Amino acid sequence: MNKSATDIQCIVIGVSTGGFDDLHLLITQLPADLSLPIAVVQHRSANNCDYLTHHLNIHANIEVKGVFDKEPICPGVVYIAPSDYHLLIEREAYFSLSRDDKVNYSRPSVDLLFESAADIYRSACLAIILTGKNDDGALGLE
Numbered sequence: 001m002n003k004s005a006t007d008i009q010c011i012v013i014g015v016s017t018g019g020f021d022d023l024h025l026l027i028t029q030l031p032a033d034l035s036l037p038i039a040v041v042q043h044r045s046a047n048n049c050d051y052l053t054h055h056l057n058i059h060a061n062i063e064v065k066g067v068f069d070k071e072p073i074c075p076g077v078v079y080i081a082p083s084d085y086h087l088l089i090e091r092e093a094y095f096s097l098s099r100d101d102k103v104n105y106s107r108p109s110v111d112l113l114f115e116s117a118a119d120i121y122r123s124a125c126l127a128i129i130l131t132g133k134n135d136d137g138a139l140g141l142e
Contacts, residue, residue: 007123007124008036008124008125008126009036009121009124009125010036010037010038010039010073010089010117010120010121010124010125010126011036011037011038011039011125011126011127011128012038012039012040012041012113012114012117012125012126012127012128013026013038013039013040013041013127013128013129013130014040014041014042014110014113014114014127014128014129014130014132014136014140015040015041015042015043015129015130015131016042016043016130016131016132017042017043017044018131019042019130019131020042020052022130022131023040023042023052023056023130024055024056024059026130027040027056027059027060027064027078028056028059028060028061030060030061030062030078031061031062032061032062033076034062034075034076035075035076036075036076037073037074037075037076037077037079038077038078038079039067039073039079039081039087039089039095039113039117040078040079040080040081041081041087041108041109041110041113042080042081042108043106043108043110043136044083045083046083046084046107047083050066052080053065053066053080056078056080060078062076062077062078063076063077063078064077064078064080065077065078065079065080066079066080066082067079067080067081067082067087067095067097068095068097069095069096069097070094070095070096071094071095072093072094073089073093073094073095079095081097081108081113082097082108083108084099084107084108085097085098085099085107085108086098086099086100086103086107086108086109086112086113087108087112087113088112088113088116089113089116089117089119089120089121090116090120091120093120098112103136104134104135104136105134105136106134106136109136110129110136110140111136111138111139111140112140113140114127114139114140114141115139115140118140127140127141129141
């Protein structure tokens with residue numbers, strides 16, 4: 001069964017530590033009227049501040065923000081997982097954050113975001129791996 005762009009309800013993106021430039025290029029090219037929520041996990045150090053979110057929000061055409069636990073998912077917003085927290089999508093259309101063990105040596109884990117998005121959105125979710133670290137994201141993408 002072929003899916004069209006109108007069938008997509010959510011976009012999830014995984015980026016390794018070195019993928020800052022790639023993520024910047026992608027996010028800053030998104031149109032201001034994009035009506036989909038986008039959730040991003042980037043591997044970065046646990047003590048990383050909000051520079052990524054702040055920088056992208058300044059340069060993007062749409063809102064870019066850090067995710068808070070139990071935050072409702074809204075269309076037209078790019079959500080960035082906080083450092084050292086797994087980002088999950090829950091059934092009631094909200095995000096949850098977890099400090100559970102690392103997955104594939106990573107927290108946040110791309111796999112966990114992708115798997116939770118697939119559980120909720122099924123084939124209406126578009127998953128993108130911009131850059132990779134180890135195998136994180138491979139199982140979730142599948």
